[in-house]
Amino acid sequence: MFRKIFKSLFSHIFLVFVTIISIGPFLWLISTALKSKNENIFAYPPQFIPSHITFENFVGAWNQVPFAGYIINSTIVAVVTIILNLLFASLAAYPLARMEFKGKDWCFFAMLATMMVPFQVIMIPLYLLTLRLNLVDSYGVISGFAGMILPFAVSAFGILLMRQAFLAIPKELEEAAIIDGCNVFQIWAKVLMPLVKPSLATLAIFTFVGCWGEFLWPSIVLTKQEMFTLPVGLNYLQGFFSSNWRFIAAGAIISVVPILIFFLALQKYFVGGQTQGAVKG
Amino acid sequence: MDYSRYCKKYIPYLFLAPALLLLVVFFFLPFFESFYISMLDYANDIYHPEFIGLGNYFMLFKSALFWKTMLNTLIYLVVAVPLLVVLPLIIAVVVNQKLKFINFYRISIYLPVVVSIVVAGIAWKWLYADNGILNYFVSLLGFNKIGWLTDPAYSIYSVIAVTVWKGLGYYMMIYLAALTSVPADLYEAADIDGANLLQKHLAVTIPHLLPAIALVSIISSISAMKVFVEIYVMTQGGPLNSSMTVVYYIYQKGFENLDLGYASACGVVLMLIIMFVSVLNIKKIEGRAL
Numbered sequence: 001m002f003r004k005i006f007k008s009l010f011s012h013i014f015l016v017f018v019t020i021i022s023i024g025p026f027l028w029l030i031s032t033a034l035k036s037k038n039e040n041i042f043a044y045p046p047q048f049i050p051s052h053i054t055f056e057n058f059v060g061a062w063n064q065v066p067f068a069g070y071i072i073n074s075t076i077v078a079v080v081t082i083i084l085n086l087l088f089a090s091l092a093a094y095p096l097a098r099m100e101f102k103g104k105d106w107c108f109f110a111m112l113a114t115m116m117v118p119f120q121v122i123m124i125p126l127y128l129l130t131l132r133l134n135l136v137d138s139y140g141v142i143s144g145f146a147g148m149i150l151p152f153a154v155s156a157f158g159i160l161l162m163r164q165a166f167l168a169i170p171k172e173l174e175e176a177a178i179i180d181g182c183n184v185f186q187i188w189a190k191v192l193m194p195l196v197k198p199s200l201a202t203l204a205i206f207t208f209v210g211c212w213g214e215f216l217w218p219s220i221v222l223t224k225q226e227m228f229t230l231p232v233g234l235n236y237l238q239g240f241f242s243s244n245w246r247f248i249a250a251g252a253i254i255s256v257v258p259i260l261i262f263f264l265a266l267q268k269y270f271v272g273g274q275t276q277g278a279v280k281g
Numbered sequence: 282m283d284y285s286r287y288c289k290k291y292i293p294y295l296f297l298a299p300a301l302l303l304l305v306v307f308f309f310l311p312f313f314e315s316f317y318i319s320m321l322d323y324a325n326d327i328y329h330p331e332f333i334g335l336g337n338y339f340m341l342f343k344s345a346l347f348w349k350t351m352l353n354t355l356i357y358l359v360v361a362v363p364l365l366v367v368l369p370l371i372i373a374v375v376v377n378q379k380l381k382f383i384n385f386y387r388i389s390i391y392l393p394v395v396v397s398i399v400v401a402g403i404a405w406k407w408l409y410a411d412n413g414i415l416n417y418f419v420s421l422l423g424f425n426k427i428g429w430l431t432d433p434a435y436s437i438y439s440v441i442a443v444t445v446w447k448g449l450g451y452y453m454m455i456y457l458a459a460l461t462s463v464p465a466d467l468y469e470a471a472d473i474d475g476a477n478l479l480q481k482h483l484a485v486t487i488p489h490l491l492p493a494i495a496l497v498s499i500i501s502s503i504s505a506m507k508v509f510v511e512i513y514v515m516t517q518g519g520p521l522n523s524s525m526t527v528v529y530y531i532y533q534k535g536f537e538n539l540d541l542g543y544a545s546a547c548g549v550v551l552m553l554i555i556m557f558v559s560v561l562n563i564k565k566i567e568g569r570a571l
Binding site for chain 2: 007008011012014015018019021022023025026028029032042044045046087088089091092094095096099101104107110111114116117118119120121122123124125126127128129150151153154156159183184188209212213215216220230231234235238245248249252255256259260262263264267270
């Protein structure tokens with residue numbers, strides 16, 4: 001009994017420590033963003049609770065930087081990327097899970113290759129390619145979005161995840177559907193797809209998080225400020241406000257709000273579905 | 282079920298077509314082109330590059346800065362990967378208990394994973410500020426202020442700390458998923474044998490988690506070699522290139538100096554290294570698992 005209490009007490013102390021390290025940097029950012037101009041943000045000892053809580057930094061940052069536009073752009077990129085990923089990954093995963101055909105081994109090999117090669121290795125030729133295809137924002141809004149989205153419209157991770165999901169479905173269901181006169185596309189659309197909804201949700205969530213935080217590629221292809229996504233805009237803001245840390249902190253907090261809501265609303269999926277595709281392989 | 286009797290031969294390719302088309306256009310074309318670009322010299326005329334064979338590679342291997350970035354990348358690997366393999370494992374074991382507030386702990390520890398790395402970089406830059414909160418704690422301990430991001434001796438370790446901090450939750454979840462598959466009766470058996478807590482984990486947990494540990498070491502070593510945004514937001518590779526990694530060097534040469542050929546050569550070298558490391562890792566795991 002005593003040992004058990006001691007063990008859980010120790011666990012709590014350890015976990016509180018880790019939690020402080022994990023969310024402490026964000027809390028300190030919030031604390032800074034809530035401090036007014038009259039308060040010294042460099043005060044020693046640090047003032048964790050602002051003496052006068054004010055929202056003027058949030059208003060100031062919001063008024064000087066087009067956050068609404070950034071959020072809309074990020075949302076467009078994320079939604080379209082998610083839809084394309086779900087569609088293409090579940091289409092490609094079906095034959096890989098169920099059918100025998102020439103070149104199947106090559107398909108797996110190709111997908112593994114894409115997972116191993118870092119994006120930075122191909123980004124230069126990829127950038128030249130998007131220029132050649134006119135997929136940059138100087139050719140218009142749609143070209144700009146296409147250039148941001150298409151290189152990420154399908155991922156090997158997504159295909160492997162969906163394949164795993166298809167493999168878990170008993171084949172008898174498809175046999176029954178064939179006897180009922182379904183063709184292959186109908187089996188895919190009407191029998192299999194409804195059964196893999198949890199995996200689709202997992203894939204959608206991880207695509208969203210990846211997309212929402214993506215910085216490098218948009219920062220390379222984007223030239224117009226109206227097209228900026230949140231991370232690119234936030235990096236721009238950092239330079240724009242130079243060392244006005246109250247505004248930088250407020251801007252960073254504003255940019256976190258959408259993903260924070262998303263994460264807290266769907267936390268079960270993060271805690272539950274994380275490794276569906278990864279560990280089993 | 283036998284699909285080959287039921288559907289036409291071209292059907293599988295129809296399903297694969299959109300994904301394969303995208304992979305070919307936006308991955309394999311650039312991938313193979315990077316070898317070609319790495320043999321061009323863009324220095325004189327960016328629109329009409331000159332073919333120089335392996336010239337860029339010779340220049341690369343002669344460049345002291347390139348070797349410095351290689352060394353920095355190696356430091357990144359050697360410091361970040363062990364931390365990312367061990368720390369999340371310990372956290373996962375502790376979090377894998379029925380405790381009060383356990384969900385709160387898990388969510389909080391996972392939070393840095395979902396937040397954009399740009400935000401994380403900004404948050405840490407603020408902690409690392411010269412008169413910032415970390416230096417306050419340092420001064421409390423009676424030491425002089427540390428130039429976390431401004432002292433060439435510390436900058437790369439400060440950036441590594443952010444990478445590790447942001448990865449903790451991700452790898453914790455991988456371990457947690459694996460931990461739930463460890464049979465509970467093994468722990469009971471160990472209890473009966475009179476094993477203490479540490480012995481139990483060494484004898485039961487670790488052997489069961491070997492596949493997960495291998496997975497985490499592969500993922501974390503590949504991602505340690507790809508680190509970019511932390512550096513971009515916090516140090517830009519400085520001071521004095523002390524936090525410049527290979528990937529950052531590629532970016533700087535390619536998109537700031539527009540030396541596309543040289544940058545591509547650097548990318549090809551990095552890719553060969555990563556593939557070598559991956560194959561080595563996979564071999565090792567196969568050897569252990571089979």
